[in-house]
Amino acid sequence: MKIDKDTLHKLAHLARLELDPSNEKEMLNSLSEILTWVEKLNELDTKDVDPLVSMSYELNAFREDKVTEELPREEGLANAPRHDDKFFIVPKVIE
Amino acid sequence: MSDLKDKNSFEAVIGLEVHVQLQTKSKVFSPDANKFGSEPNQHIHVISLGHPGSMPKLNKKALEYAIEMGLACHSEIGRYNFFDRKNYFYPDLPKGYQVTQDKTPICKGGYVEIGFDTNTPKKIMLHKIHMEEDAGKLMHVDGKDISAVDYNRAGVPLIEIVTDPMITSSQDAGAFLTEIRKMVRFLGISDGHMEEGSLRCDANVSIRKKGVTTLGNKVEVKNLNSIRYVQKAIEVEIERQTNLTLQGKKIISETRLFDPEKNQTYGMRMKEELNDYRYFPEPDLAPFVVDDTMLDDIRKKMAKLPRQYYDDFTQKYGLPAYDALVITEKRDFAHLFEETVAHTTCYKQVSNWLMGPIKSYLKENGTSLRKLSLTGAMLADLVNLVEKGTVSYTVACQNIFPEVIKTGKAPHDIAHDMNLVQESDSDVLMPVIKEVLAQNADKVAMYKSGKKGLLGMFMGEVMKKTNGKADPKLTNQLLVESLA
Numbered sequence: 001m002k003i004d005k006d007t008l009h010k011l012a013h014l015a016r017l018e019l020d021p022s023n024e025k026e027m028l029n030s031l032s033e034i035l036t037w038v039e040k041l042n043e044l045d046t047k048d049v050d051p052l053v054s055m056s057y058e059l060n061a062f063r064e065d066k067v068t069e070e071l072p073r074e075e076g077l078a079n080a081p082r083h084d085d086k087f088f089i090v091p092k093v094i095e
Numbered sequence: 096m097s098d099l100k101d102k103n104s105f106e107a108v109i110g111l112e113v114h115v116q117l118q119t120k121s122k123v124f125s126p127d128a129n130k131f132g133s134e135p136n137q138h139i140h141v142i143s144l145g146h147p148g149s150m151p152k153l154n155k156k157a158l159e160y161a162i163e164m165g166l167a168c169h170s171e172i173g174r175y176n177f178f179d180r181k182n183y184f185y186p187d188l189p190k191g192y193q194v195t196q197d198k199t200p201i202c203k204g205g206y207v208e209i210g211f212d213t214n215t216p217k218k219i220m221l222h223k224i225h226m227e228e229d230a231g232k233l234m235h236v237d238g239k240d241i242s243a244v245d246y247n248r249a250g251v252p253l254i255e256i257v258t259d260p261m262i263t264s265s266q267d268a269g270a271f272l273t274e275i276r277k278m279v280r281f282l283g284i285s286d287g288h289m290e291e292g293s294l295r296c297d298a299n300v301s302i303r304k305k306g307v308t309t310l311g312n313k314v315e316v317k318n319l320n321s322i323r324y325v326q327k328a329i330e331v332e333i334e335r336q337t338n339l340t341l342q343g344k345k346i347i348s349e350t351r352l353f354d355p356e357k358n359q360t361y362g363m364r365m366k367e368e369l370n371d372y373r374y375f376p377e378p379d380l381a382p383f384v385v386d387d388t389m390l391d392d393i394r395k396k397m398a399k400l401p402r403q404y405y406d407d408f409t410q411k412y413g414l415p416a417y418d419a420l421v422i423t424e425k426r427d428f429a430h431l432f433e434e435t436v437a438h439t440t441c442y443k444q445v446s447n448w449l450m451g452p453i454k455s456y457l458k459e460n461g462t463s464l465r466k467l468s469l470t471g472a473m474l475a476d477l478v479n480l481v482e483k484g485t486v487s488y489t490v491a492c493q494n495i496f497p498e499v500i501k502t503g504k505a506p507h508d509i510a511h512d513m514n515l516v517q518e519s520d521s522d523v524l525m526p527v528i529k530e531v532l533a534q535n536a537d538k539v540a541m542y543k544s545g546k547k548g549l550l551g552m553f554m555g556e557v558m559k560k561t562n563g564k565a566d567p568k569l570t571n572q573l574l575v576e577s578l579a
Contacts, residue, residue, distance in 0.1 A: 054378055086243075
């Protein structure tokens, strides 16, 4: 399957990736290759096969409505790239 | 004139999306607390923070609550369900996606009836109700290039109720929301506080020429945190779209925010022009099946709905529609009415007490029915005391009722203890009346010569001498007889 430049840019935008223009050609080729390879699956007749939703055969894995565990704020914030003593800090997002 | 005629040739088509936070103890997929108003990031967990490798699990209570709402709305309950990921990058959810139900909403179809107290009840048809997780809260700091994020709300269970685009006026939209709020409160699945965000509403508004069956371009209006604002926003949006159309301009499909102070909507500058959520089944959560046993169990546990109380109150107890509507506004009132009429047959009087003295007492004292020790048996006792003529209504209201609230004692005990029982024995009342008339011989003469208005003055004297306990009806009758 051929991928065009617009699709590549759209994908990059959705994934919040910056593409180096000098790499564009290589990216296009490599994406097309992957898709062509995956396309092979289309040859299979799946008319009578239910779509796979989950990797396990587990059904109705519920939990009871109980507060059993909370992460102390300090620990929760510790792994964040930026934080103060109460909040996670992110680059300004304007609606 | 022609302007008005042109405006009237359009009709509005409104669809509502209502988000309801479910009041579970813990979050929908993780064991941290679902609690409003705490310090920021107090209720977090590796799952709600989206740490790699953490595995979500569905809170059974959240599912039951969602099904309760579906049953209350006459929806079809989905039997085989799974969750989907709605992919987007925004720091209100750290995972990069929101877990929601795209393919298999837990409830399909259904309706909510509004205006059932009028001659023109309407069914607002639902498209679906689905479950999803709430996102965290972003705080934008003025003048700084950063935003602060609080994840206490991330992962709070939500249901989203989506109506068909079939609402035609702001009044109907308001009535629908009011009914939804009552329903979730009666069911006990949400506190329904719009100002705290536990009930949120977006309105999709479009207009079209009357008689046209296709839909016009829709505008989604957000930021509506009260029912009044929802109604206002719809009204100004219809007005704006109508004016644009009359000027020959096109309506752009967009998201607009409502500014209650300026009473207008304004377009959001959308940073992202393309919304491509790339939904796919959430592989970390097991699919789930709702079987008949589970549905039956939920049906049995479900609380009575405001509409069911309304029907009972009007049909079984013969209350006027207005009374039934007022009493079914709040769950505690409906409960107390039902509890009380188990002990008395004076249904209308019970309703009068609830809408009159009790409601004003709660308002004056800034309290709620739940905080009072007033039981149905006590209220029935009070109503019966007045009905039997043991005490007057005024005494019951002003003396006994406050004492019942204060002490929690039975009204008939209070009546006796405080010596408030009405004097209804003519053998006791007659000597007092004779005494009053003897002391006021001149007034008696005036009465007999035609000044009938003096009866009230004699009445007042008898009341004084009996400390207000004389049965007014009997005293009146005895006075008229004595003066004849």
